[in-house]
Amino acid sequence: MVEARRPAAAIFVLYGATGDLAKRMVLPAFYNLAELGLLPLNWRLIGSGRGNWAHEDFVGHVRQSLRAFGTEPHGAAWADFQRCLRFAGGDFAHDGHGALVEAIGEARAELAGSPQLIHYLAVPPQAFEGLTVSIGKHGLAEFSRVVYEKPFGTSQDTFRRLDRVAHRVFDESQIYRIDHFLGKEATQDLHVLRFANGLFSGMWNRQSVRAVQIDCPETLGVADRADFYDHTGAVLDMLVTHLFQIAAEVAMEAPASLEPADLQAARESVIAKFRPIDPADVVLGQFDGYRRLAGIAPRSRTETFVAAKLWVDSPRWRGVPFLLRTGKRLHQTHQSVSLLLNQPSGPFGPLPVDGNVLTFALDGAGEIKLQMLAKQPGVGLTLGKATATVPVASISDRTPLPPYARMIHDVLSGDRSLVTRPDGLAHVWKVAQPLLDIGRTPLRYAPGSWGPTAARRVAGRDGWLLGQ
Numbered sequence: 340m341v342e343a344r345r346p347a348a349a350i351f352v353l354y355g356a357t358g359d360l361a362k363r364m365v366l367p368a369f370y371n372l373a374e375l376g377l378l379p380l381n382w383r384l385i386g387s388g389r390g391n392w393a394h395e396d397f398v399g400h401v402r403q404s405l406r407a408f409g410t411e412p413h414g415a416a417w418a419d420f421q422r423c424l425r426f427a428g429g430d431f432a433h434d435g436h437g438a439l440v441e442a443i444g445e446a447r448a449e450l451a452g453s454p455q456l457i458h459y460l461a462v463p464p465q466a467f468e469g470l471t472v473s474i475g476k477h478g479l480a481e482f483s484r485v486v487y488e489k490p491f492g493t494s495q496d497t498f499r500r501l502d503r504v505a506h507r508v509f510d511e512s513q514i515y516r517i518d519h520f521l522g523k524e525a526t527q528d529l530h531v532l533r534f535a536n537g538l539f540s541g542m543w544n545r546q547s548v549r550a551v552q553i554d555c556p557e558t559l560g561v562a563d564r565a566d567f568y569d570h571t572g573a574v575l576d577m578l579v580t581h582l583f584q585i586a587a588e589v590a591m592e593a594p595a596s597l598e599p600a601d602l603q604a605a606r607e608s609v610i611a612k613f614r615p616i617d618p619a620d621v622v623l624g625q626f627d628g629y630r631r632l633a634g635i636a637p638r639s640r641t642e643t644f645v646a647a648k649l650w651v652d653s654p655r656w657r658g659v660p661f662l663l664r665t666g667k668r669l670h671q672t673h674q675s676v677s678l679l680l681n682q683p684s685g686p687f688g689p690l691p692v693d694g695n696v697l698t699f700a701l702d703g704a705g706e707i708k709l710q711m712l713a714k715q716p717g718v719g720l721t722l723g724k725a726t727a728t729v730p731v732a733s734i735s736d737r738t739p740l741p742p743y744a745r746m747i748h749d750v751l752s753g754d755r756s757l758v759t760r761p762d763g764l765a766h767v768w769k770v771a772q773p774l775l776d777i778g779r780t781p782l783r784y785a786p787g788s789w790g791p792t793a794a795r796r797v798a799g800r801d802g803w804l805l806g807q
């Protein structure tokens with residue numbers, strides 16, 4: 340068992356510090372770690388952004404971000420935290436502004452020893468390359484770590500190009516490509532439950548499982564980030580990123596050990612067994628009204644919904660469909676991974692399809708649910724569906740960590756178990772290529788529905804567990 344320790348002293352450079360991702364996710368997660376005593380004893384966070392903000396304005400911005408998206412900053416915790424914030428303005432990627440280099444130099448002088456330098460790129464993927472080159476040019480790559488958010492590339496070609504640039508500047512051991520779905524508490528329970536319990540390790544295969552459903556509908560729209568979304572779409576934003584990584588987490592073989600490198604290797608190497616997606620197994624949708632949103636092209640063909648069938652050609656999973664679905668403005672928000680179990684042969688005739696299902700709810704603090712058939716009390720023999728639910732928060736008195744806090748802590752402490760790997764991603768883009776080439780106009784669907792009705796057929800006779 341590995342207990343969380345305080346990582347060594349660090350300088351955390353947050354590129355895109357005044358942007359949306361930093362505001363919603365990174366800054367609140369960083370503060371969260373401070374509150375939990377999981378930050379290094381000595382650290383500096385240097386915000387890098389285009390504007391020439393005064394120090395006080397940046398501190399005010401951080402405070403606003405925590406108020407809106409994290410916990411209320413107050414008292415000694417906030418006073419200590421804000422003392423470690425710095426801001427370096429200017430367009431680092433383009434004019435090589437010296438402010439950041441200077442700020443890093445000052446932070447190094449202020450902190451004792453040799454603090455770990457971390458470059459966190461909370462910027463749109465198009466900016467990854469320019470920033471990476473600038474980091475190298477300014478001699479800031481040595482002894483540092485770099486964090487890229489998903490998607491790392493948007494096709495096989497852009498992935499290869501970005502990978503080349505990243506490796507020209509950094510060694511693979513310095514690169515942290517993160518996908519926050521892997522940082523969710525219940526996601527990690529996928530492998531913990533499986534490898535720690537005989538009941539689950541015995542059933543984790545095609546002999547016991549008839550289908551896997553990874554279903555992430557969202558009621559949320561895209562109005563607050565229309566431009567980004569219209570250039571991205573559900574396939575890149577969710578399917579080949581988050582949902583593929585979760586599929587790999589389910590499908591992986593047992594790692595050689597639970598050491599980070601072995602866990603990472605097990606998850607990322609199974610992606611080579613994913614069969615390229617057959618366009619006939621895909622339904623794309625776009626919700627009515629999408630094209631009328633400000634910032635969306637009036638004739639946009641961007642998909643806001645995708646349902647797809649994925650096959651994993653490994654001896655463990657051959658013939659078991661992995662059904663993936665996600666979309667915006669749907670009927671419900673949920674993130675669930677379900678293993679539908681085969682019906683046992685024996686005295687009972689046909690049983691309900693959803694009679695025996697193991698589900699991991701990834702959203703919120705996470706939940707594990709086991710649905711089973713049991714005898715209804717009383718005379719006679721009538722089956723009833725019974726569910727055992729384990730909220731992750733109930734497992735101990737320790738607080739579940741939000742995924743970004745977990746990922747940032749991993750980066751600070753050099754734990755690469757939840758980081759994606761270039762061989763895995765190279766396969767992701769290969770598997771996804773037929774889907775990226777599909778060139779099909781998405782089917783329309785009503786907001787509040789379950790997406791285009793055609794998506795039903797992707798799930799076949801079992802249907803979608805959450806709803807059609």
Ligand code: BG6
Binds near residue numbers: 576
């Ligand atoms: C993000 C996607 O990566 O994940 C969003 O860009 C999506 O479109 C979000 O809504 C869902 O993740 P979360 O944080 O709600 O688990």
